[in-house]
Amino acid sequence: MAENKKTTIILFSGDYDKAMAAYIIANGAAAYGHDVTIFHTFWGLNALRKENQVPVKKGFMEKMFGKMMPRGVDKMGLSKMNYLGMGPKMIKKVMKQHNAMPLPQLVEMAQEQDVSLLACTMTMDLLGLRKEELIDGLDYGGVAAYIGESEEANITLFI
Amino acid sequence: MAENKKTTIILFSGDYDKAMAAYIIANGAAAYGHDVTIFHTFWGLNALRKENQVPVKKGFMEKMFGKMMPRGVDKMGLSKMNYLGMGPKMIKKVMKQHNAMPLPQLVEMAQEQDVSLLACTMTMDLLGLRKEELIDGLDYGGVAAYIGESEEANITLFI
Amino acid sequence: MAENKKTTIILFSGDYDKAMAAYIIANGAAAYGHDVTIFHTFWGLNALRKENQVPVKKGFMEKMFGKMMPRGVDKMGLSKMNYLGMGPKMIKKVMKQHNAMPLPQLVEMAQEQDVSLLACTMTMDLLGLRKEELIDGLDYGGVAAYIGESEEANITLFI
Numbered sequence: 001m002a003e004n005k006k007t008t009i010i011l012f013s014g015d016y017d018k019a020m021a022a023y024i025i026a027n028g029a030a031a032y033g034h035d036v037t038i039f040h041t042f043w044g045l046n047a048l049r050k051e052n053q054v055p056v057k058k059g060f061m062e063k064m065f066g067k068m069m070p071r072g073v074d075k076m077g078l079s080k081m082n083y084l085g086m087g088p089k090m091i092k093k094v095m096k097q098h099n100a101m102p103l104p105q106l107v108e109m110a111q112e113q114d115v116s117l118l119a120c121t122m123t124m125d126l127l128g129l130r131k132e133e134l135i136d137g138l139d140y141g142g143v144a145a146y147i148g149e150s151e152e153a154n155i156t157l158f159i
Numbered sequence: 160m161a162e163n164k165k166t167t168i169i170l171f172s173g174d175y176d177k178a179m180a181a182y183i184i185a186n187g188a189a190a191y192g193h194d195v196t197i198f199h200t201f202w203g204l205n206a207l208r209k210e211n212q213v214p215v216k217k218g219f220m221e222k223m224f225g226k227m228m229p230r231g232v233d234k235m236g237l238s239k240m241n242y243l244g245m246g247p248k249m250i251k252k253v254m255k256q257h258n259a260m261p262l263p264q265l266v267e268m269a270q271e272q273d274v275s276l277l278a279c280t281m282t283m284d285l286l287g288l289r290k291e292e293l294i295d296g297l298d299y300g301g302v303a304a305y306i307g308e309s310e311e312a313n314i315t316l317f318i
Numbered sequence: 319m320a321e322n323k324k325t326t327i328i329l330f331s332g333d334y335d336k337a338m339a340a341y342i343i344a345n346g347a348a349a350y351g352h353d354v355t356i357f358h359t360f361w362g363l364n365a366l367r368k369e370n371q372v373p374v375k376k377g378f379m380e381k382m383f384g385k386m387m388p389r390g391v392d393k394m395g396l397s398k399m400n401y402l403g404m405g406p407k408m409i410k411k412v413m414k415q416h417n418a419m420p421l422p423q424l425v426e427m428a429q430e431q432d433v434s435l436l437a438c439t440m441t442m443d444l445l446g447l448r449k450e451e452l453i454d455g456l457d458y459g460g461v462a463a464y465i466g467e468s469e470e471a472n473i474t475l476f477i
Contacts, residue, residue, distance in 0.1 A: 287412075
């Protein structure tokens with residue numbers, strides 16, 4: 001009985017470069033036959049937001065969080081050398097020059113490889129994010145779902 | 160012989176949100192029957208400081224570190240959107256609105272669930288922190304203690 | 319057949335304190351008989367740069383990245399309390415007072431203990447870093463090499 005190897009990644013960070021690292025590792029592990037789960041919690045949830053505003057009813061605090069946080073991977077900043085947004089532009093430019101895959105395509109590729117993109121329901125509740133505001137094809141769960149996936153995993157990372 | 164599963168977390172960060180993530184995962188894993196250890200090293204040690212100043216003899220550098228670093232989890236800032244301290248207030252407010260557990264209670268809950276809160280003695284030595292300045296009920300050790308706990312663990316994270 | 323235990327660390331961060339944590343854990347695990355790999359990717363690659371500028375041909379963007387990023391571990395900043403470079407000086411001073419090993423020696427010690435220092439070739443390509451600009455005795459590979467090392471590892475960390 002040869003079970004698949006397993007990799008689980010907690011994506012806590014809302015930084016473009018860290019999300020890129022998470023998705024590159026996830027796609028790499030999936031290519032090597034691992035079952036892969038990315039648990040998007042706290043700021044990492046922003047990677048799953050739709051680019052356009054979706055009309056949903058929100059309270060005052062929820063609206064504020066919604067406005068202050070980036071909508072989707074393409075709006076995120078860098079963890080280092082962000083330089084008021086110039087850093088991400090430079091990174092995206094050199095990635096294009098080297099035919100490296102930008103983050104939105106890395107997310108698509110992960111979905112095509114059946115990587116489970118797990119959205120943290122506790123964070124959604126706290127920050128007032130609704131399912132309609134997130135991209136399609138996600139799984140939903142809390143820390144229990146993460147523990148369940150991870151306790152048999154070969155590689156466990158927090159990014 | 161069914162041994163317990165095991166989770167070990169290195170809490171390196173001194174950010175409120177990251178410490179919260181560490182303690183939520185630790186409490187979740189403990190609830191699922193895992194033996195859990197949180198190894199508090201570098202800035203993560205601040206999560207274990209008592210809120211009040213404790214009179215101990217210190218050198219000049221030790222005093223400076225003691226003053227610059229937050230005393231206990233309630234004084235920590237956010238890794239993102241700290242906005243001169245407004246971010247943590249907002250997070251704490253929405254957490255209250257949603258009946259989510261704030262960090263000091265998450266630490267208490269971990270202690271009630273027998274999560275081992277391991278304080279890094281090397282960091283204590285470097286930053287001049289004394290046992291009297293930290294909360295009660297801690298374990299003490301260095302990287303060797305961490306490796307010993309982690310080499311049989313199912314989930315290993317660095318936060 | 320008693321195989322060695324295994325620890326793999328992704329060093330993504332370019333911060334002095336985080337690199338120090340990575341190398342302290344790596345040296346600790348190696349001392350306990352683990353096979354250890356540190357996969358240096360993104361900003362973590364800066365820990366492997368030679369201190370002096372090495373004359374290599376570069377494009378404009380590559381030159382800019384080369385100038386903006388620190389050359390080697392001794393030039394890195396702290397993740398917290400950097401205070402325009404005063405933080406690292408303070409840390410280095412207290413480390414000296416306590417006879418703690420500074421980062422350049424930790425890197426040497428890792429090499430002496432046969433820790434595999436793996437440089438991410440994809441990042442090198444993106445940021446325009448050449449082998450001549452990195453210290454000697456490195457291994458080179460991409461995410462596939464990391465997955466291969468990590469899927470049998472006991473401890474897996476992302477720093």
